[in-house]
Amino acid sequence: MKDREILLIVTSVILTLIFSNLSLFLKSFSLTPFASPEIKQAARQIEIDGFRKSEQDFWSKIKDINFDSLPKKSEIPPIKTETKAAALPQKPAKKLTPAKPKLTRPYRKFLFIGDSVMFDLGIQLQYTLKQKYNIADTKIDYKVSSGLNRIDYYDWYARTRKVINDYQPDVVIVLFGANDPQDITDFQGKSRVILTKEWQKAYQERVEKYANILASSSVRKVYWVGQSIPNKSWYLKAFPIMNDIYKNASKSSPKIEFISTWDTFAQAGKLVPVVADKSGKRGYVKNNDGLHFTSHGAQIISDLIIDKMASDKILKAPKKKSL
Structure with a gap:
């Protein structure tokens, strides 16, 4: 069951x-x-x-x-993706630092070259540079009766190379001419009569050669001083021609500058024997030969050159010591 x-x-x-x-x-x-x-x-x-x-x-x-209710392709918002560049931190832009101004080496050594007229002028230049600008490193290199005409008597080409090489000046001040108005023998050995076109060409070649020596040297600045007005008719005729030659030769180099002194003692084309200096003091400016300066005249020309160098920033007054 x-x-x-x-x-x-x-x-x-x-x-x-x-x-x-x-x-x-x-x-x-x-x-x-x-x-x-x-x-x-x-x-x-x-x-x-x-x-x-x-x-x-x-x-x-x-x-x-x-399907009509579905959004179209153009209506679908794009998916935002972060790029690698966006993910990286941005480097701050480098700040431009202003360039430092170049320091100019001061002009401390001065050389004065020329004939006996330069000796009178050089003494005053030395005094003013020492008293006003505290510059004591100066040198006068002169030769009586010399110039750029009679190189056979005194070779200023060789002498200038040597003294610049030995002394190493920053500034050179040149004054030639008082002994040059005479016949000349050119570089081809031919004699040229004073103030003829041939003479002027030969003397110009002498001056240009000397200017090239200065321009190619280690000197930083050259001042070529022109002849001042004389009191003799022969020099009155020769010096303007020679001054033009000096002035043109100075243009061969930016370091060479011509300083004209012709009008400093001139009035109506003639020498003014008594002239006032910067302080107003009056005195005779030339000796009896009409070429060499008195100490008063040398001081006036010296002030003219000093003012030019100060204007060119060659000279700067020393700072006064605070008490």
């Missing part, structure tokens, strides 16, 4: 499982060795029918979508 009841219970459970999910039962039973080919075919058909039903459900959902 009990066995029969158990069999009924088991049968009921099996039937319940079969009818509750027949497709699952057939697929499971078709995998067992007891399933017949018909049962396996039935299980396969059930699997296909299930797939078709899922496919139909998918396309039904696709048909229900309103």
